[in-house]
Amino acid sequence: MTLTSVAQRAQVSVSTASRYLRGQLKVNPETAARIDSAVRELEYVVPAAAQAASRRTRNPIIALVVPDLLNPFFAELAEAIADAAAASDVELVVGVTGQQARRERSLSDLVAGSDAIDGMIYVGIHRSNPRLIEAIEDGLPVVVLDEEIAGTSQADAISVDNYSGAYQATSYLAQLGHRHIAHVAGPPELSTTRDRHRGYRDAMEHAGLAVDENLVLHGPYTEHFGASVFPYLTRAERRPTAVFAGSDIVAVGMLAGAELHGLRIPEDLSVVGCDGIRVGEWLRPKLTTVQQPVAELARTALEVVQARIDAPDAARVEKVLPLHLVIRGSAIPPHA
Structure with missing residues (x-):
């Protein structure tokens, strides 16, 4: 009998059965009983190599899936997770999806089908990933980091308070006068975009300011999108004196493209970003932003996925970390 037959009889994936028999995966008692029963009923002989592997101890291997490394936020997050993994004797492998849904699915398949990988930290940029859902249902320990993914409510999740961050940024601009x-926002289907948009609107309302729907622009989290928004801002009936950008990389594009449209930042247009990437400190002017706790995000995600590997039946973990406003030079009171 083959391992495939055991997996089919136990109603689990082949990778789940393989990792369990190798001692690399802890499953709930019901699933373990089904696999053990299938092994006995089918008289499956666990290979000696697998038995030896189950007796060996080794450092856990975690897969990190990120959208890209061009956006400094994702690069800094990956670097912070790598540092945290090294400090915890965890081996880390990194997969980059290029912001493509197809590659998100294929990488999820690859990780879930590997006997060597013990868990995954998943940073997605698309709202759905059926392969990720299947991997979670098959027992792969997964932490969904940053962006909410539909259908993964049973997985552990670590995020930041995007609503509060957007509220702080917009309120600060209103307080400046x-x-x-x-609001130059991200893709409308993403949870980060929706939460930041909601924070912007509520802050405007609480400041007694009207939202001009023509000044709410959605696009990808890229510097190219940031540089492309000026025709929409400068041709508005009431030109804005300030912008809350839903991502620092979008704000970087705005700072780079403003001069081409005859605008000075912050004299003609104040800009506040969101993420707190390091490059913001080197821009001229330095970027005012709402900073994410990248080191804490990395450390927390790694701790949670390790805990899930050790205790697969423990209660689901969901943590939301705060953002804080960092005031620099890209936002000033409006010019008279």
Whole structure:
């Protein structure tokens, strides 16, 4: 009898059965009983190599899946997770999806089908990933980090308070005296975009300011999108004096492209970003931003996925970390 037959009889994936028999995966008692029963009923002989592997101790191997390494936020997050893994004697492998849904699915398949990988930290940029859902249902320990993914409510999740961060940024611009504040937002289907958009709108309402729907622009989290928004801002009936950008990389594009449209930042247009990437400190002017706790995100995600590997039946973990406003030079009171 083959391992495939055992997996079919136990109603689990082949990779789940293999990792369990190798001692590399802890499953709930019901699943373990089904696999053990299938092994006995089918008289499957566990290979000697697998038995030896189950007796060996080794450092856990965690897969990290990220959208890209061009966006400094994802690069800094990956670096922080790698540092945390090294400090915890965890081996880390990194997969980059290029922000493509197809590659997100194929990497999820690859990780779930590997006997060597013990768990996954998943940073997605698309709302859905059926392969990720299947991997979680098959027992792979997964932590969904940053972006909410549909259908993964049973997986552990670590995120930040995007609503509060956007509220802080927009309120700060209103306190400086700005009355026409634009919002250059991310893709509308993403949870981060929706939460930041909601924070922007609530802050505007609480400041007694009207939202001009023509000044709410959605696009990808890229510097190219940031550089492309000026025709929409400068041709508006009431030109904005300030912008809350839903991502620092978008704000970087705005700072780079403003001069081409005859604008000075912050004299003609104040800009506040979101993420707190290190490059923001080197821009001219330095970027005012809402900073993510990258080191804490990395450390927490690694701790949670390790805990899930050791205790697969423990209660689901969901943590939301705060953002804080970092005031620099890209936002000033509106010019008279």
